[in-house]
Amino acid sequence: MAATDEDIVIRVIPTKYPSGGEKQLIKILTNLEVPVGGIPADIGLMVQNIGSAYAIKRAVCNGEPLVERVVTLTGKTFKKPRNVWALIGTPVQALLDEFGYKADKKSQRLIMGGPMMGFTLPHANVPITKTANCILAPTFREIDPRSHEIACIRCSQCAEACPASLLPQQLQWYAKSQEYDKCEELNLKDCIECGACAFVCPSEIPLVQYYRQAKAEIRTRKAESEAAERAKVRFEEKKARLERDKAERENRFKKAADDRRKQMKSSGGDDAIAAAIERVKAQKAGADTSSEVKPAVAAAIARAKAKQAEAAKQGQAEPDNSEMAKLREERKRQARERKAQKATDSNAVENDAGNTEQDPKKAAIAAALARAKAKKAAQQQAAESAGDVESNEQSAKKDAVAAAIARAKARKEASQAETSSSESESPAAETGDAKKAAVAAAIARAKARKQATRLKHQK
Structure with a gap:
């Protein structure tokens, strides 16, 4: 019945394996070749076997x-x-x-x-x-x-039997060494897996198994590559979207700031900003003023600089900073004594409020005594460093005697001040006696420093 239809032509072809493949049938019937990597539809043809045609008829015509x-x-x-x-x-x-x-x-x-x-x-x-x-x-x-697979003897029988005109021997080498790029270059995907190459191989190499494994690996890698490319595209799109959102936020904030600035300008807000800036400047100036050097510290620094300049004029290689070091130590000691004295004073105030006027006097006397002891130690050190110079020793002794006399006078004046305070003398007299004692002590310290400088020059 099929032969009676004018649209159907029945052709008989030789029974030769694998002539039933679609590419082989197309070549035999139409003398056309499907391009490498293509399908029969690329050349305007379609191939269907009997089972597929019958299933299509049942699905379309019968709904099965x-x-x-x-x-x-x-x-x-x-x-x-x-x-x-x-x-x-x-x-x-x-x-x-x-x-x-x-x-x-x-x-x-x-x-x-x-x-x-x-x-x-x-x-x-x-x-x-x-x-x-x-x-x-x-x-x-x-x-x-x-099966006993042995090494390939390069007989080329597989290439002669291949219906797709491939190179099975080289495809097997590359598939075995997992060089799948080379397999794709040799058109592995055109292999129809007919098994003719493995059938004629005298070395019994399962060529088709190598080809199937290579095809599966190529498909897996291609799917992973496509997934990675899709992920890359999604990442780039997300990055671009985030950048757009950031730019939109910045523009929105800038517009809001401009609107606020215009609103403040219209409502006189610039004056408030200027006032805030002035307050910040005033606070900064006050901080700078509070960080100025105290007068006493400034005076000590000036004296040290004067000594260094004098030493430089006299040709000393290095300035004498021993006096400054002693001064710092003396100040630390005095600070400790004052702290202890304050604690004692607070206790004394709690016990007897009438004795508060005598405690500062005692502290001043103790400070004067401590300074005198420090100067005496400095004079003794300078005298010892003089060595065998007898004239320097005599002058140091004279200075020490003068310092001792000054200390004795200071003690005497302090005792007199205490006695006079007990006899209710005027506060002005007490202040004058304390000043005299301080002047005498300062003169003694100056002499001691001068003598120490002279001894160093002679060395």
Whole structure:
């Protein structure tokens, strides 16, 4: 009936494996070749086998879904080899039990697909799929499962048997060494996995297995690359979106600041800002004024600088800073004494309020005594450093005697001041006596420093 339709032409082709492939059929029937990496639709053709055409007819014309397909059960281990309609999802074991399968004792082997393109099943509970067209259960004599792969002898029989005109030998080398880029350059994806190369190989190399593994790895890497590219695009889009949001926020803040500035200007807010700036400047000036050097410290620094200048004029290599060091130590000691004296004064105020006027006087006398002791120690050190110079020793002794006399006078005046205070003398007289004692002590210190400087020059 098909031959009577003018639109249908029946052609008979030679039975030569694998002439049933779509690219091979197109070449035989139309003398056209599908381009490398292309499909028959690229040259305006379409190839459908009988099973696909029948499934399309049932789905379109009858509204029946694809739930079953024809499966060939063959091999000498079947008592009733035949073609059967099997529901998709049926376990292979159910078909084996139904049609009298008896496993070979030497080789219990099940192959899904034909002897050239099929693959061995791991067990019999594998389901039937829409691509499962054959279940082959051969005996040991039909297909020997044993294979002994040896090195390639470069006979080129695989290249001659390849229907896709590929180079199976080089593809196997690159697939084995995982150089998948080279495999793609040699058009591995055009391999139809017919198994002709492995069938004619005298070294029994399972070439098709290497090709399948390489194809699976290439597909996996391509999927990962596409996923990474999509992630990169998403990241760049997110980054651009964040930058746009940031720019919009900055523009919004800038506009709000401009609006506030205009509003403050219209309402006289500039005066408030100027007043705040003036207050900050005033606070800064007050901080600078509070950090000025105290008069006493400034005087000590000036004296030290004068000594350094005098020493430089007299040709000393290094200025004498011993006096400043002693002065600092003396100040620290006096500060400690004053702190202790203040604590004593506070206790005395609590015990007897009438004795508050005598405590500062005692502190002044103690300070004068401490200063005199410090000067005496300095004079003794200068006298010891003089060595064998007798004139310097005599002058130092004279200065020490003068300092001792001054200290005695200071003590006497202090005792007189205490006596006069007890006899209710005027406060002005007490102040004058204390000043005299301080002047005498200062004169003694100056003489001691002068003598110490002279001794260093003589060294």
